Amino acid sequence: MAKALSSLAVGTLVKDTGTLYNGKPIVWKIADKGHAGYPANSVTLITERIISLKCFDAIESGNSDSNRRSYGNNRWIYSNIRRWLNSQAAAGKWYAAQHSADAPPSNANVWSNYNEYDGEAGFLAGFSASFVAALLTTTHTVGKASVDGGGTETCTDKIFFASSTEVGLTGDVVCGSKLALFTDDASRRAKPTAECVSKSEYTNSSFNTNSFWYYWLCDAYASFSYLVRSVHSSGALDWHYACGGGRGVRPLCNLLSSILVSDSPDSDGAYTIIWNRAPSTPPSLTVPTTVRGGQTLTVTWGTSTDADGNLSGYILERQNNGGAWKQLYKGINKTYTDTITQGWESVAYRVKAYDSAGAESAYSTSPTRTVINNTPPTISGNNGDLGTKTGAFNQAYTVTDPDSGQTLTVTEKIDNTVKRTYTATSGQNYSFSVTAAEWVKLANGSHTLTIAAADNVGGTATRTFTFTKNETxxxxxxxxxxxxxxxxxxxxxxxxxxxxxxxxxxxxxxxxxxxxxxxxxxxxxxxxxxxxxxxxxxxxxxxxxxxxxxxxxxxxxxxxxxxxxxxxxxxx
Known part of the structure; x- marks a missing residue:
């Protein structure tokens, strides 16, 4: 069984086995549920550990601000890290200038040449398609430097850093509200992953998987154009140069609270995200063995199952004469009556199930049926009421079959009792005779005469007359x-x-x-x-x-x- 992401407590670990960074699944921690200002019905995730060391922004040699020329730009909306976090681009393709003086985080543009990343793939390139599709666009608030007007501004991202306010620290301005995960210094501290340590160019005896490290926030240090707020290894508020490659990356994202996770955690202590699964293939598809041109047939199929409980219905398609498949029906019913066009040579059907998230099962396909293009016989006249009869009478009719060489069998019935069965000649006149002997046995009231004609390949026709006997x-x-x-x-x-x-x-x-x-x-x-x-x-x-x-x-x-x-x- 599975359960909703929202059923897990704040602080619980979750992961998607198909969403990787540095070749390993990213382990996330639930930071909050239904956080104010974030998308409705969402759960906020933050990486459990620091996943990488990267600069916030590169040195901008063409910037009119001398500090930004030397130490990078501390404004989140223009930062290299923001661009990288929200990109699915291949290696070396994610960077694009965000303003006229912008520069990529290349070896020459980061502090002491540490951890340049302009040649990496975008962060989202390692995400599963399901995770990327599930990321909610989040509007969040960040602090600006005084040279940029100070105060705050809002940004719209799918992957982002927390603000000082959101981790429970007092920055220069209030940016949003505190996330439930962060209650004290201990709750803010984070260690790097093994991959982060092994791939980093930064060397420090304190930088290891068993020690807490520094990581970026999204706020600018308001008094400076190049300093960015961060969390100290102790959990306290800190700052660093925007171009410094020694600070950690610990991103956040929001997912819908209804997303499913496993019932129990795995060996990493994390619950596994279960993306919507397609319904099972309909177990059967029944099409009549005999298919006749110009007539109808009923197709039925079995019930699919859906592990996520969101089966929505079925899609039925038909192929005639080996051509393209055409959709006939979409809905929750499991039966459909189709009309076969006279002259078709063959038909086949296939059906698949779909769920409310758009996932579809494989097809269940019927055998191809040969269409019998026999024209059924016809009986002259129209069904109708012959009125009141007072004695024995005759009703004339003619049976015709346009297909030559076939045997026509006609059966006459009075009130469902067979009067006679005989072999007829197409186009010849016949008479249904209600004899005096038969008449006297009929009670007063309504009676039915039925004439049924059948050819030897299954074509049929029926003519029905009613009459009333009222003899006093x-x-x-x-x-x-x-x-x-x-x-x-x-x-x-x-x-x-x-x-x-x-x-x-x-x-x-x-x-x-x-x-x-x-x-x-x-x-x-x-x-x-x-x-x-x-x-x-x-x-x-x-x-x-x-x-x-x-x-x-x-x-x-x-x-x-x-x-x-x-x-x-x-x-x-």
């Missing part, structure tokens, strides 16, 4: 009466039926069925009770006798199934 009466009779040699006088009948309570069921018969106006006799009671019945009519006007029946049902608002299945019987 049933009347059945024989289309052709039954002939008899004489008048039928008695008979017995049975009617298979479903009649709801409240509906009226009537059965009538006649023995002169061929007459223009047959004589109908009600035999409902006999039929419902299963008894024989007798006919009373003895006359006819037609040339022959004939028997017929007439069954009537009136729903009368009754609910439930209501139908006649069959009628049968005998007569004599």
């Amino acid at each position: 009466e049933i009347e059945m009779t024989l289309a052709t009466p039954l002939s008899s040699d004489d008048a039928v006088t008695k008979a017995i009948m049975s009617v298979t039926r479903q009649i709801p309570t409240g509906a009226t069921f009537t059965v009538e018969v006649c023995n002169n069925a061929f007459d223009a106006s047959p004589t109908w006799e009600d035999v409902t009671q006999a039929v419902t009770s299963g008894n024989k019945f007798f006919l009373s009519n003895t006359t006819k006007t037609a040339a022959k006798w004939g028997f017929n029946l007439r069954i009537k049902v009136k729903r009368n608002g009754a609910t439930g199934d209501c139908y006649i299945v069959s009628a049968g019987g005998n007569f004599e």
